[in-house]
Amino acid sequence: MHRRPESPSGTAALAVLCILLASALAGCRREAALPPPPQTAIAVAPAVGLSGAVSPTDAVPQGMEFADLKSRVDWRARMLASGTLSEPAKSSVSRGQALFAKVFTPQNGLGPFFNNTSCLACHNLPDPLGHGSPEVTTHFWAGEYPGNDANEATNPRLMPRFTAEGHAPFAMPPQFVKSGDRLPPQLMGLGWIEAVPGEQIRAQPHLDKPEPGVHTEPKGWVPDKVEAARGTMRFGLKPAVGTVDEFIIGALHAELGVTTPNRAFNKDDDTTADPEMTFSEVVDLANFVALSTPPARPLPAEHAAGLETFKTIGCAACHWSAFTVEGKPTPQFYSDLLVHDMGKALADVHQMESTPPSYSRSTPLWSMHLNPGPYLHDGRAPTVEAAILAHAGEGTKARDAFAALDAPAKKVLVDAVRAL
Ligand code: HEC
Ligand code: HEC
Structure with a gap:
């Protein structure tokens, strides 16, 4: 760095x-x-929707200096x-x-x-x-x-x-x-x-x-x-x-x-x-x-079909998490926390970190139901559909699969994504 x-x-x-x-x-x-x-x-x-018994060992770790970050x-x-x-x-x-x-x-x-x-x-x-x-x-x-x-x-x-x-x-x-x-x-x-x-x-x-x-x-x-x-x-x-x-x-x-x-x-x-x-x-x-409450929520049942399409056309390859913390499954982030090549149009002009300019982290979609847009890292997409159609690079196949859906199927998918 x-x-x-x-x-x-x-x-x-x-x-x-x-x-x-x-x-x-x-x-x-x-x-x-x-x-x-x-x-x-x-x-x-x-705070944050957590409650329950207090463990005496759960005091804030004393060392506030930065070196103690890991224990924190x-x-x-x-x-x-x-x-x-x-x-x-x-x-x-x-x-x-x-x-x-x-x-x-x-x-x-x-x-x-x-x-x-x-x-x-x-x-x-x-x-x-x-x-x-x-x-x-x-x-x-x-x-x-x-x-x-x-x-x-x-x-x-x-x-x-x-x-x-x-x-x-x-x-x-x-x-x-x-x-x-x-x-x-x-x-x-x-x-x-x-x-x-x-x-x-x-x-x-x-x-x-x-x-x-x-x-x-x-x-x-x-x-x-x-x-x-x-x-x-x-x-x-x-x-x-x-x-x-x-x-x-x-x-x-x-x-x-x-x-x-x-x-x-x-x-x-x-x-x-x-x-x-x-x-x-x-x-x-x-x-x-x-420690704030995660935005994740159970997806309302009426979006089950849309979520299925999300998986079958390849969105979930990047927008899915299957992680555990201390043995407990995390909330669904709808992100693999990896960076992907998204093509030239979504790239930065210059490389600013070790991540190449066209690579970006799969945006966690767990707050989509709270996000009125605009979407994508710089807000260039006014709608979810526009955001999907801007996917290129490693997102090309999934984007094309979305574009090939008929209008009702597109709507079912987009409605589900907006509800994530
Ligand atoms: C190759 C990995 C990959 C695939 C496949 C993929 N995405 Fe993405 N998605 C990303 C990345 C990376 C971003 C962030 C791009 C940016 O902001 O420049 C993103 C951004 C988004 C956003 C914008 C979120 C926001 O808050 O700005 C939406 C919505 C989205 N994807 C939905 C989908 C849907 C629906 C599909 C399937 C058609 C899909 N994605 C397939 C990697 C992927
Ligand atoms: C002028 C607007 C602005 C202010 C003020 C600001 N942020 Fe941000 N924040 C951003 C932007 C833009 C990003 C996305 C940066 C990126 O992706 O590289 C961000 C990202 C973050 C992230 C990382 C989120 C993620 O999912 O990766 C954290 C944490 C954060 N900000 C916390 C704070 C805190 C705490 C403060 C106050 C001390 C603060 N920010 C003040 C604009 C702001």
Whole structure:
């Protein structure tokens, strides 16, 4: 990745979302107005739908420093599998919920370069952790893919929408071009995705090495990260991050301009003392995201035929999960958590991580019933049908099989996908 890891849990993976802002972001295209505060009310409900007896061993692991990431992921995995949130976990989650909604200002750490003023402002529909609006698309820029010896000068960056008053406007390095756009995805239940053992992801029968442009049926690959909690990357479209905590450290820095004690992201140029957020706060945020209720639900019976078509025409080859965490089946993600070659039209312009530009993670479809669209990573597809027809590369055969269905059969399939 772009940076040498600085602890076993590493910061390398943060590169995508994170380094971007590193020393010089400053989009400032629309410096005039800050985005309006989020409208969604946050109910500080007793977290996430888990209940039951409290085990005395289930205290939040003491070490809040980043090196203890792995034990924290283990701890969350055990709790998810047990269906029980301990009291310390519940308190952490409710502190995290408040931080998720916290509106940052230049006085408490926002900026100098930023894309919005809170997590909630982007991850907000239909629930606090839900899909965001296309208004808050994140724009990645990149130079030539720098490989593993990357440095600050060549790391990809986010083009920030705003620059705090009193700061020089951002100058993107001249050789950088816009590489790709991303809509904010939903974040519910991400602890389940975080907890899946990397060996299970790698054990899937269609695993192969990346060969862009070669396959028209599912193959799939996964970027490894041996020192990560579960051994493989799984967050982000590319995906370049292995844990919720690491992604959040990157998001705080890149999207909000908020620094944390992590060495790669512990300083910025504004007047608020660094780090602007403590590790305990990062952990609370991560616990809130990871332990939130998964969006999965039993598919209503009237969609049984549509689901059958989903399997027979090849959608389930990529959009299906059969994983266990601590011996317990995970909710159905409708994703194999692998990346696939999706063809040139869906590719980024430049490679930003070890994942080739045309490869993307099978989007988990478990929140489709909550997602009004638009779809695909940059929101280019206004409808589910348009999203399916945009599948190319390894999705070609399934797309063609969909296109060959008659109109009523298409509708049955699309209605089922919208209900997942
Ligand atoms: C300006 C909008 C914006 C803000 C603010 C923002 N995010 Fe995100 N978030 C995104 C986008 C866009 C992605 C998808 C990135 C990708 O796929 O590479 C994302 C992805 C994520 C993911 C990974 C989801 C997955 O399934 O892979 C997590 C976790 C996350 N954000 C948490 C947060 C948290 C916590 C905050 C607040 C500290 C936050 N984000 C602030 C836009 C935002
Ligand atoms: C080769 C693997 C593969 C196959 C087969 C496949 N998909 Fe996908 N699907 C993906 C990937 C990867 C993405 C993310 C693409 C992007 O956003 O650029 C995706 C995205 C989607 C989305 C958009 C989700 C969102 O929230 O943006 C929908 C809907 C979808 N697929 C449905 C289907 C259906 C229905 C089929 C069968 C006709 C199918 N897919 C077959 C890999 C696959």
